[in-house]
Amino acid sequence: MQGKGSLIAMEMNQMEKKPGYLGIDVGSVSTNLVILDEQARVLSAIYRRTQGQPIRAVQEGLRELTAEMAGRDVEIRGVGTTGSARHLTGVIVGADIVKNEITAHAVAASQVVPDVNTVLEVGGQDSKLIILRDGVVTDFAMNSVCAAGTGSFLDHQSTRLGIPIEEFGGYALKSDSPAHIAGRCSVFAESDMIHKQQVGARVEDIIYGLCHALARNYLNNLSKGKELLEPMVFQGGVAANAGMKRAFEAELGVNVVVPAYYHVMGAIGSAILALEQELGPGETNFKGFEVTDLNYDTSTFVCDGCSNTCEVVRIKVEGKTLARWGGRCGKWELQDSAGRKTKQRLALNV
Amino acid sequence: MRPPDQIKITTPHMGNLHLLLDDLFGRLGVEYIKPPKSSTKTLELGIKHGPEFACLPLKINLGNFIQALDKGANTIAMAGGHGPCRFGYYGIVEERILRDLGYEFDFMMLEPFSDGAWAFYRSFASLSAGLSIRRLWKILKVSFAKGRAFDQLRKRALMVRAYEANCGDTRRALKQAEKMLAAAVTAAEIEAAARESLGLIESVDQERERDVLKVGIVGEFYLLLEPFSNFDLEDILGNMGVYLERCVWVTDWIAPRRDNKIFGFPKRMIEEKAAPFLSHNVGGEGRETIGNTVLFAERGFDGVIQLLPFGCMPENIAASILPMLQQKHDIPVLTLTFDEQTGRAGMVTRLEAFVDLLWARRNGGAVSAIEGAKMQNREPETLCHECKAKAV
Numbered sequence: 001m002q003g004k005g006s007l008i009a010m011e012m013n014q015m016e017k018k019p020g021y022l023g024i025d026v027g028s029v030s031t032n033l034v035i036l037d038e039q040a041r042v043l044s045a046i047y048r049r050t051q052g053q054p055i056r057a058v059q060e061g062l063r064e065l066t067a068e069m070a071g072r073d074v075e076i077r078g079v080g081t082t083g084s085a086r087h088l089t090g091v092i093v094g095a096d097i098v099k100n101e102i103t104a105h106a107v108a109a110s111q112v113v114p115d116v117n118t119v120l121e122v123g124g125q126d127s128k129l130i131i132l133r134d135g136v137v138t139d140f141a142m143n144s145v146c147a148a149g150t151g152s153f154l155d156h157q158s159t160r161l162g163i164p165i166e167e168f169g170g171y172a173l174k175s176d177s178p179a180h181i182a183g184r185c186s187v188f189a190e191s192d193m194i195h196k197q198q199v200g201a202r203v204e205d206i207i208y209g210l211c212h213a214l215a216r217n218y219l220n221n222l223s224k225g226k227e228l229l230e231p232m233v234f235q236g237g238v239a240a241n242a243g244m245k246r247a248f249e250a251e252l253g254v255n256v257v258v259p260a261y262y263h264v265m266g267a268i269g270s271a272i273l274a275l276e277q278e279l280g281p282g283e284t285n286f287k288g289f290e291v292t293d294l295n296y297d298t299s300t301f302v303c304d305g306c307s308n309t310c311e312v313v314r315i316k317v318e319g320k321t322l323a324r325w326g327g328r329c330g331k332w333e334l335q336d337s338a339g340r341k342t343k344q345r346l347a348l349n350v
Numbered sequence: 351m352r353p354p355d356q357i358k359i360t361t362p363h364m365g366n367l368h369l370l371l372d373d374l375f376g377r378l379g380v381e382y383i384k385p386p387k388s389s390t391k392t393l394e395l396g397i398k399h400g401p402e403f404a405c406l407p408l409k410i411n412l413g414n415f416i417q418a419l420d421k422g423a424n425t426i427a428m429a430g431g432h433g434p435c436r437f438g439y440y441g442i443v444e445e446r447i448l449r450d451l452g453y454e455f456d457f458m459m460l461e462p463f464s465d466g467a468w469a470f471y472r473s474f475a476s477l478s479a480g481l482s483i484r485r486l487w488k489i490l491k492v493s494f495a496k497g498r499a500f501d502q503l504r505k506r507a508l509m510v511r512a513y514e515a516n517c518g519d520t521r522r523a524l525k526q527a528e529k530m531l532a533a534a535v536t537a538a539e540i541e542a543a544a545r546e547s548l549g550l551i552e553s554v555d556q557e558r559e560r561d562v563l564k565v566g567i568v569g570e571f572y573l574l575l576e577p578f579s580n581f582d583l584e585d586i587l588g589n590m591g592v593y594l595e596r597c598v599w600v601t602d603w604i605a606p607r608r609d610n611k612i613f614g615f616p617k618r619m620i621e622e623k624a625a626p627f628l629s630h631n632v633g634g635e636g637r638e639t640i641g642n643t644v645l646f647a648e649r650g651f652d653g654v655i656q657l658l659p660f661g662c663m664p665e666n667i668a669a670s671i672l673p674m675l676q677q678k679h680d681i682p683v684l685t686l687t688f689d690e691q692t693g694r695a696g697m698v699t700r701l702e703a704f705v706d707l708l709w710a711r712r713n714g715g716a717v718s719a720i721e722g723a724k725m726q727n728r729e730p731e732t733l734c735h736e737c738k739a740k741a742v
Contacts, residue, residue: 100700140704
């Protein structure tokens with residue numbers, strides 16, 4: 001009797017479990033994870049540094065999520081990954097959809113501000129400009145050559161000035177006349193900045209000047225001939241910096257919206273894409289939060305199958321090969337089922 | 351120059367140029383040492399020994415030469431030319447660098463036919479004892495016909511791949527077709543093989559009812575021709591189910607009259623199309639890039655992708671004009687810059703996002719970006735039966 005009772009309780013328990021959708025955005029600087037509910041509302045959001053170890057960052061992020069979600073009875077119904085490590089992450093956690101970060105950011109922005117026309121996204125290693133009209137992406141640009149228009153540059157300068165990056169915004173807001181700092185190239189910007197320091201400019205003006213330089217560089221680099229209309233959303237890690245928001249508003253003469261979850265928008269976008277898959281219970285590829293306890297190992301080798309000498313990446317879990325990819329011909333992807341699935345999803349796209 | 355019987359000639363790789371040269375040098379009776387296929391190793395050599403500010407093509411060329419000389423080549427043939435692009439000067443720079451490195455070789459700068467028929471003939475005469483003008487003309491004619499047939503094969507493959515029912519069929523068919531064509535010798539054989547090999551590509555199992563995106567590829571000629579330099583961009587797009595047309599082909603590029611038999615639109619027409627935006631030559635393919643983009647837009651293509659090596663002046667000029675054209679002709683253009691990086695991730699991200707964008711546009715404002723994105727995500731699954739079957 002008792003056994004049957006607990007079985008019923010368990011079933012009821014399962015029925016009560018609310019569906020959740022996991023989105024993971026693994027970029028060069030930060031790794032972000034979110035869980036959304038069915039209405040695409042954020043249940044939990046994690047932002048942490050990747051520190052060059054994407055697998056560890058994902059595992060630790062998942063551990064943090066587990067702790068946060070404890071006792072909240074949410075069942076993961078779909079998983080989306082994005083960011084530069086999206087394929088790697090997709091294989092490790094078992095993603096239902098792997099999508100590029102441009103689309104993911106656009107999807108998230110149009111969820112938060114439904115009539116959004118322009119998305120400014122400044123991340124750690126790259127920056128994007130996305131133009132939408134009536135909810136459709138009509139144009140985009142991504143910085144291609146240099147770090148001067150990204151968060152890494154601000155990060156570097158904050159270390160040089162001895163002011164934590166978190167306080168940059170506060171300083172910038174206190175400035176009333178930004179110092180002019182060259183923005184085309186981080187080398188020029190740095191020498192300009194040192195010069196301004198040496199002649200005695202206020203640190204607030206230098207920091208706000210830097211924000212202006214970055215905003216100008218971003219706009220020069222990405223907006224070429226594009227019509228930047230309101231509503232305009234500013235997202236990505238750098239949106240934490242109120243000085244940057246002020247600089248963009250000053251440069252463009254428009255109002256810029258920074259959404260509440262500006263720092264995890266990529267993850268939100270990929271979770272929404274997972275939600276849109278409309279998977280039923282148990283249909284997800286998600287391998288569960290247990291993947292945090294497994295031992296992953298990556299290595300590279302040079303394929304000697306032909307004269308292309310491609311570098312191939314191998315991912316091992318508990319000593320067993322999970323996936324291999326990176327060749328020009330795609331033959332390694334076909335050797336392992338996880339790799340095959342990746343290939344199946346994105347064809348030869350490595 | 352060495353006597354013809356001691357010459358072991360080499361040239362840089364550029365797409366399927368080696369297939370044409372195999373035939374040409376075979377007819378001239380010269381030993382042709384093909385450089386190993388361009389690889390990361392090639393690029394490393396080129397970067398190490400080339401000038402930092404030079405563009406990507408020079409570095410890959412240089413790597414090709416070093417690898418070919420190490421393989422036993424003793425004569426280098428390199429195209430010259432002139433015009434306000436650095437390319438015409440590359441041969442000379444490359445020769446200097448190789449000599450400084452201590453290599454011993456003869457260097458042959460092939461100037462265009464239009465710069466002087468006699469000099470052009472003399473270059474070839476030094477490769478083959480007793481070569482008459484008449485015989486050279488005949489050889490060039492028949493080799494060129496074969497080269498055009500090779501180009502036709504690739505051109506068709508770019509179109510057919512978008513529809514292929516089984517992932518990889520087109521690639522295999524192309525390989526087989528090229529092998530078949532390579533074996534043809536006489537003009538009559540070439541004509542027959544051209545037809546038959548094209549048939550091989552046409553007969554790839556296709557799902558013609560499938561909805562595909564049409565994308566035109568424009569830009570700097572080397573990046574368009576050499577898949578190694580553009581990270582196999584055509585393969586990546588083709589496998590996403592995108593129908594491709596490219597506006598530069600080996601035989602179009604080396605033909606003295608730029609009537610662009612393979613691409614199908616003569617230089618003059620392209621220039622007329624470019625005229626409202628750019629009315630004069632800015633070197634390289636700058637003007638053609640503009641004209642070709644207009645052509646693709648007028649022909650109803652979904653989008654255009656421009657490829658250029660980092661620091662390419664003519665293409666940068668074109669890139670700065672394209673946003674205006676994009677607005678006027680309502681066609682999305684993606685500009686991709688290539689340099690010595692070996693990670694393809696950045697390019698793949700942009701291509702995927704571009705394809706998402708094109709699908710969303712195709713489906714009109716009625717369908718949200720999310721649904722457009724979903725659609726593309728579904729696409730490869732219907733594409734890859736082969737992969738699907740194996741992925742149990």
